[in-house]
Amino acid sequence: GQQVMQIPQYQHVQEGEDFTTYCNSSTTLSNIQWYKQRPGGHPVFLIQLVKSGEVKKQKRLTFQFGEAKKNSSLHITATQTTDVGTYFCAGWDNQGGKLIFGQGTELSVKP
Amino acid sequence: ETGVTQTPRHLVMGMTNKKSLKCEQHLGHNAMYWYKQSAKKPLELMFVYNFKEQTENNSVPSRFSPECPNSSHLFLHLHTLQPEDSALYLCASSQDLRDYTEAFFGQGTRLTVV
Numbered sequence: 001g002q003q004v005m006q007i008p009q010y011q012h013v014q015e016g017e018d019f020t021t022y023c024n025s026s027t028t029l030s031n032i033q034w035y036k037q038r039p040g041g042h043p044v045f046l047i048q049l050v051k052s053g054e055v056k057k058q059k060r061l062t063f064q065f066g067e068a069k070k071n072s073s074l075h076i077t078a079t080q081t082t083d084v085g086t087y088f089c090a091g092w093d094n095q096g097g098k099l100i101f102g103q104g105t106e107l108s109v110k111p
Numbered sequence: 112e113t114g115v116t117q118t119p120r121h122l123v124m125g126m127t128n129k130k131s132l133k134c135e136q137h138l139g140h141n142a143m144y145w146y147k148q149s150a151k152k153p154l155e156l157m158f159v160y161n162f163k164e165q166t167e168n169n170s171v172p173s174r175f176s177p178e179c180p181n182s183s184h185l186f187l188h189l190h191t192l193q194p195e196d197s198a199l200y201l202c203a204s205s206q207d208l209r210d211y212t213e214a215f216f217g218q219g220t221r222l223t224v225v
Binding site: 030031033035041042043044045048050088090097098099100101102103104 | 211213216
């Protein structure tokens with residue numbers, strides 16, 4: 001079945017440094033979604049990318065969808081302590097009608 | 112508040128107990144999901160329901176039994192669990208199973224099996 005791989009598993013940064021997490025799928029995706037889970041919380045939807053090569057920004061967060069629609073990245077510029085949490089990418093398994101999540105990247109930010 | 116409510120928030124149960132987790136959504140969604148999140152592991156999809164019909168059972172042991180009486184409610188019945196079943200159980204809903212819909216998660220039930 002479809003697999004969504006995400007790296008790195010953990011990332012520790014100093015406040016003010018940049019952060020990037022990468023997501024790769026074994027198959028072409030119709031879209032990619034990104035979620036954030038704060039410590040002790042639940043995943044919350046951030047954004048969805050649909051078009052090949054699409055780039056979307058939310059303040060300091062930049063999301064990209066690869067040309068082949070098999071990979072995606074989330075980049076955070078000048079991290080803040082409020083960025084702490086686990087970031088998940090997710091893709092729809094069209095054949096199964098289910099949302100498949102990557103393993104997540106846990107971000108910690110040192111003040 | 113995401114519109115998806117899970118109860119209880121915390122549950123401790125013995126291996127011989129029977130308990131149920133409840134999920135309720137008031138978003139008018141037609142699809143509901145159970146995910147398991149263990150420490151250091153990704154979100155594992157357990158069950159999917161669409162219009163009250165189960166569309167996915169991701170090889171989940173029979174000691175977990177889902178029930179979806181209507182599109183707004185989803186239960187997970189638990190019996191004779193093992194300590195390795197201790198995890199955060201997350202319920203989610205989406206408008207339907209088409210691939211452009213986002214998932215809304217409940218706050219989860221933290222389950223400890225002793």
